[in-house]
Amino acid sequence: MYATEAELIAAARAGHQGAFTEIVERHSGTVYNLALRLVNNPQEAEEVLQETFISAFRALDRFEGRSQLGTWLYRIAYNAALMRLRRRQVATESLDAPTTTDDGDMLPREFVDWSTLPDERLLGKEFRGVLEGALAALPDSLRSVFVLRDIEGLSTAETAETLGLTEVNVKVRLHRARLALREKLSGYFAPMVAGR
Amino acid sequence: MHCKDMLGSLSAYVDGELEAQFCAEIERHMADCGNCRAVVDTLRKTVYLYREHGHADVPEEARDRLYAVLHLDKP
Ligand SMILES: [Zn+2]
Numbered sequence: 723m724y725a726t727e728a729e730l731i732a733a734a735r736a737g738h739q740g741a742f743t744e745i746v747e748r749h750s751g752t753v754y755n756l757a758l759r760l761v762n763n764p765q766e767a768e769e770v771l772q773e774t775f776i777s778a779f780r781a782l783d784r785f786e787g788r789s790q791l792g793t794w795l796y797r798i799a800y801n802a803a804l805m806r807l808r809r810r811q812v813a814t815e816s817l818d819a820p821t822t823t824d825d826g827d828m829l830p831r832e833f834v835d836w837s838t839l840p841d842e843r844l845l846g847k848e849f850r851g852v853l854e855g856a857l858a859a860l861p862d863s864l865r866s867v868f869v870l871r872d873i874e875g876l877s878t879a880e881t882a883e884t885l886g887l888t889e890v891n892v893k894v895r896l897h898r899a900r901l902a903l904r905e906k907l908s909g910y911f912a913p914m915v916a917g918r
Numbered sequence: 919m920h921c922k923d924m925l926g927s928l929s930a931y932v933d934g935e936l937e938a939q940f941c942a943e944i945e946r947h948m949a950d951c952g953n954c955r956a957v958v959d960t961l962r963k964t965v966y967l968y969r970e971h972g973h974a975d976v977p978e979e980a981r982d983r984l985y986a987v988l989h990l991d992k993p
Contacts, residue, residue: 739991742988754976764980775984829922836963845971850971857968908960
């Protein structure tokens with residue numbers, strides 16, 4: 723219906739309902755997932771989802787088209803989610819608590835190759851909980867990169883723009899996130915490998 | 919090449935972003951190193967599992983409420 727993003731944005735600015743709907747349809751999934759993985763709470767993720775589109779649609783006239791609409795929206799969502807995390811930290815006074823660093827020792831410790839386990843073993847009923855638990859245990863700075871790059875499929879450049887990072891930084895964080903997740907999943911799957 | 923020397927490049931390797939020569943070095947190392955082979959295979963599988971199963975759809979009721987607060991008809 724809209725051949726280019728510029729047409730879509732122009733139609734929304736002109737007040738066409740269909741254009742707003744199209745923007746929501748295209749981007750609500752990634753906005754929601756980014757929020758959900760950051761705040762770790764479906765209700766708050768929904769609030770971030772609503773806030774994001776409400777404030778984006780209000781500010782649509784200020785969108786300059788230098789970035790893609792998607793990264794602009796995800797950036798709004800990211801900032802809204804971060805604000806909630808900070809508020810939560812202040813409320814629990816955990817700011818003084820030792821924080822997990824990005825650059826801890828990433829040396830692999832698990833060397834069992836569970837990658838060839840059949841899907842019916844990997845995708846058991848605890849599987850989703852294991853994936854989500856491992857992700858939730860990552861520091862926010864790694865989690866946001868991993869969600870956008872590997873789960874939502876944004877490019878390195880789009881992820882960098884959304885999060886205000888350099889592309890090199892995105893790559894480094896993505897790699898750390900993957901290694902940490904691999905380690906966690908290995909802890910769960912390795913014992914399923916025959917002979918252990 | 920030692921295990922440690924390739925560790926930092928493994929994501930670029932599984933993403934196919936490394937130069938051919940460096941790939942060949944990694945593959946030569948992996949031919950003799952079961953640990954690195956296991957790390958690469960499980961790293962690749964980890965990314966695959968999250969790609970396939972990590973995304974959560976917006977719950978239907980949340981979608982309803984989103985369209986309601988935006989005063990839009992749900993498609
Ligand atoms: Zn090795």
